[in-house]
Structures are given as C-alpha cells and as structure tokens.
C-alpha cells in the first residue's frame with residue numbers, strides 16, 4: 267500500500283523523505299487563487315522520483331455552479347492545473363465535487379460537470395486523470411451524499427473520471443464509513459485515492475475540519491478498514507506537520523503493510 271501525505275509545495279520530495287512517504291500531494295498554486303500553475307524547477311526530479319505524485323486543484327474551482335462567472339473560469343483552471351500536474355508526472359488531479367446554491371436545481375450542476383468534461387474533450391481531454399473528491403458540507407453538493415454521487419456519475423460516467431474518497435468528508439458528510447467503499451464502487455466502479463483523515467467534528471456535522479487519525483472523532487480502525495477495502499494509494503491530509511503526519515502514516519502502515 268502506497269501511503270503518504272499532503273505537503274507544502276515548496277519542496278515536496280524533501281517533505282516526502284521527512285515523512286517516509288511513498289505518495290505526496292500538493293497544490294501547484296495558492297489554493298485560494300485563480301491562477302494557472304507556473305513551470306516548476308523540480309518537475310524533472312518529481313517525474314523521476316519513486317514517489318507517487320498527486321496534485322490538488324485550487325479550492326475555488328466549482329464546475330457545477332450555475333454562476334457562469336465562476337463556472338467558466340473553473341473549468342479553464344481545472345484544465346491548466348491538469349496540464350501542470352502532467353508536467354510533474356502526477357497520477358491524478360484531485361478536485362472537489364462542487365455545488366449549486368440554495369434553491370437551484372442540482373440537476374443543472376450535474377449537467378455542468380458533463381459540460382466541463384465535454385469542453386476538455388474538445389481540447390484533447392484533461393492532461394492528467396481527474397479524481398473527483400467527496401465533500402463534507404452543504405445541502406446542494408454534487409458529491410457529499412452518495413445518492414447525489416450516483417446522479418453525478420450518471421452524467422459523467424462515460425468520461426471515466428476517477429474518484430478520491432476522503433474519510434473525514436464522508437464522516438462529516440453523513441455517510442457510513444463501514445460500507446462506504448462498497449457503496450462507492452457500486453456507483454463509480456473505482457476508488458483511485460484515499461484521503462485518510464480524522465475529523466474534529468461529529469458524524470453528519472457537515473464541517474470540514476481534519477484531525478489526526480488517533481485523536482479525531484472517527485474510530486481510527488474504521489479508517490484502516492476503508493484503506494484496506496479500497497486497495498488504493500493513500501494521502502493523509504492531517505495536521506501536526508512532519509511529526510503529526512509521520513505518526514498517521516506509521517499508524518496506517520503498521521496495520522495495512524507497505
């Protein structure tokens with residue numbers, strides 16, 4: 267099992283070494299900015315390294331929204347970050363499922379996702395596989411509740427998108443972790459990456475606050491069960507810097523092996 271962490275973008279390979287990580291995830295730009303990625307000096311080193319690289323897309327991206335002033339730049343930004351991800355040899359670009367606003371028809375949100383994939387397909391497709399991540403909050407999210415996820419996949423399944431399961435988001439989003447992997451695979455047919463995180467909040471709280479595996483409100487053995495069942499690479503997005511994340515990586519490795 268390949269296990270690692272979300273790290274600072276300054277020196278991902280150094281950060282991986284410090285954590286004894288086999289996977290790393292990082293942002294190519296400030297995650298709150300609308301900014302295309304710049305070429306990286308360490309692109310060649312990242313491509314050549316034995317570490318599996320994943321890129322997280324900026325949080326601003328919401329390709330589902332009915333607001334075209336956000337939707338259009340969102341799909342462009344996802345394209346440019348997928349290209350930047352390809353440049354560093356990334357195995358996937360992780361993007362949140364997005365949402366529509368209160369009172370809006372979520373069916374349009376699913377259709378906007380389809381349009382984003384069609385838009386990309388016309389330009390030759392995304393340069394890196396897009397892994398859509400489940401989210402924790404909101405009543406109008408495309409990938410919080412798995413019933414919505416099923417409708418999303420009805421809209422975009424033909425484009426064969428990937429899926430990233432975040433354990434904190436599933437717990438806070440009100441989806442039972444014990445059965446989550448089977449239920450997701452029944453919808454998407456795949457799980458490409460696990461974000462193995464604890465949660466500072468209660469089940470179905472709708473809040474997105476990650477915690478370390480052994481101190482959060484999710485039974486850590488439940489996270490282990492998810493990792494085992496999914497059989498996918500793992501990234502911890504947990505607090506505590508090198509020490510905190512290395513402890514989470516060790517905790518998982520001791521239970522699921524290398």
Ligand SMILES: [Zn+2]
Pocket residue numbers: 399432461503
């Ligand atoms: Zn995540």
